Every structure is written in C-alpha cells, then in structure tokens.
Amino acid sequence: MEHDPFKWGRPDNATYGDYDYRISNAKNTEFPSMHTQQPIVTGTSVIAIKYKNGIVMAADNLGSYGSLARFSNIERLIPVGKDTVVGISGDISDLQYIERALDELEVENDYDGASHPFKANHIHEYLNKLLYQRRSKLNPLWNAVVVAGINSDNEPFLAHNDLLGVQFSSPTLATGFGAHLAIPLLRKVADKEEDVAHVTKEQAREAILQSMKVLFYRDARSSNRFSLVTIDKDTGISFEKDLKVENMSWKYAETIKGYGNLQKF
Numbered sequence: 001m002e003h004d005p006f007k008w009g010r011p012d013n014a015t016y017g018d019y020d021y022r023i024s025n026a027k028n029t030e031f032p033s034m035h036t037q038q039p040i041v042t043g044t045s046v047i048a049i050k051y052k053n054g055i056v057m058a059a060d061n062l063g064s065y066g067s068l069a070r071f072s073n074i075e076r077l078i079p080v081g082k083d084t085v086v087g088i089s090g091d092i093s094d095l096q097y098i099e100r101a102l103d104e105l106e107v108e109n110d111y112d113g114a115s116h117p118f119k120a121n122h123i124h125e126y127l128n129k130l131l132y133q134r135r136s137k138l139n140p141l142w143n144a145v146v147v148a149g150i151n152s153d154n155e156p157f158l159a160h161n162d163l164l165g166v167q168f169s170s171p172t173l174a175t176g177f178g179a180h181l182a183i184p185l186l187r188k189v190a191d192k193e194e195d196v197a198h199v200t201k202e203q204a205r206e207a208i209l210q211s212m213k214v215l216f217y218r219d220a221r222s223s224n225r226f227s228l229v230t231i232d233k234d235t236g237i238s239f240e241k242d243l244k245v246e247n248m249s250w251k252y253a254e255t256i257k258g259y260g261n262l263q264k265f
Helices: 092-110 120-136 178-187 193-198 201-218 251-255
Strands: 041-043 046-051 054-060 063-065 068-071 077-080 084-091 143-150 156-161 167-169 172-174 225-232 236-244
Touching: 041 092, 046 084, 046 143, 046 156, 046 178, 046 201, 054 077, 054 084, 054 143, 054 156, 054 201, 077 092, 077 225, 077 236, 084 092, 084 120, 084 225, 092 120, 092 143, 120 143, 120 156, 143 225, 156 172, 172 178, 178 201, 201 225
Parallel strands: none
Antiparallel strands: 041 063, 041 084, 046 054, 046 172, 054 225, 063 068, 077 084, 084 143, 143 156, 156 167, 225 236
C-alpha cells in the first residue's frame, strides 16, 4: 500500500502495477454514466385516509441520513393547485426534483392565462408517467408518492405511485413503515370504499393522529413533529404544520425484561 500522503490508500505500484487513473477521473473516460443506486437522505411514512367529504394526510418532518436524524424541518406534503396535495417519502433529493417538476407544470399550465385548474387525478396521472419514464431509463426516482385531493367529478381522490410506476387507489394509504403499522389502524375506520361514506372528518383526523403516535414509538426513522393536511371538497385545503405527538409515555419500557440480562441456571 502506498504511504505517500498524496497517494495513501492506493495499491502499491511496485506490487500491482501502475494505478489506473481512469477510475478517479471516470467522468472524462469511456466509463458509462452511473445513477443513484440507493437513497441517501430519506423521509419515512406518509399516511392518508378518506372520509365522507375529503381526505386527511400526514407526514413527519425528519430527513434521515442513514440512522442519523440529520434534518428536522423537511416538508414532505406539497400542495399542487387549489385542491391537491402530494405526499412523498423516500429520497429527499428526488423529492426536490419532483417538487420542481410540479412547479414547472403549474407555471406552464398558467402561461395562457385561461388555463383549466389541475385536479388530483390529473396530478396522479402525470406523476405516474414521470416515475415510469425514469424507471424505464434505469434512473428511477427513489420515492413513493401519495396523491390526495378532489378529482374532476368533485369527489375525494386518493392514490399511490411508486418508483416502478405502479399505481393503485384505496380508502387508506401509507408508505414506508406506515404500510405495516398504520394501515391496520386506519382500516379499522375505513376498510372498504363503502365505509368512507360513514367516516367523519373528526374520526379520520383522530385515526391519523393515533397512527402518527404509533409510528413515532415503533419506527426508528420517524420524528414526533409532523405536518397534517385536511382536503375537504366544501372548504378546501387546511394545512397544520409543526404539530407534535401528544401524551407520549415511555413508562412501559420499565416493565420490559429479558433483553441483555444474563440468565442463571
């Protein structure tokens, strides 16, 4: 191994032959271009549930660098138009790319001054095409996206897209760890599309708040601070930012036994 401070860590030329500088200068060689292979700074779950007149959706504000809680003020609920909100989990840099793409879409649509406003189903279809196009170029956007809002028929709309371009709709949706922990709680309130007509805004909101508390307890990449949005077809969008999980208690940890203790026989 080379011990010259300027070459430290490289294989010794006398043993392995001359160092191939094309490796460190790959951008100037015939090496193929390479894309992100895995997310670096990430956001965790986005959860959402339909109710009779709209949708309640929430996401925390943490950006994790691996296991490090690096950024505490990341907003992952993005309003688009007058009655659509896009919730994004996964890679934060790709989230910013999607946010810019949606901004450009709105600007382009407003150029003529007589544009038709985007509805939630339009945004969902656009994002599905964008994600699938990037996947087809083998350069996917490492995100899962939840689109919530009011559709062209003036009805609540809730749908999911992922990095493969897969899309589906459900009265309850969650990404990340929320797909395992929050969905069972949300389905107690609205399991099927027929149940939505009997769910009130208050019930939907309470289910979301309880789910955010469970996620904070059980998901190591989550935060106790989060944003919540209510999209109602009668009253429009209502954002609540910098909310905090309430009535937290870790007392139950005192009763946990058997981890790390030496058992004597």
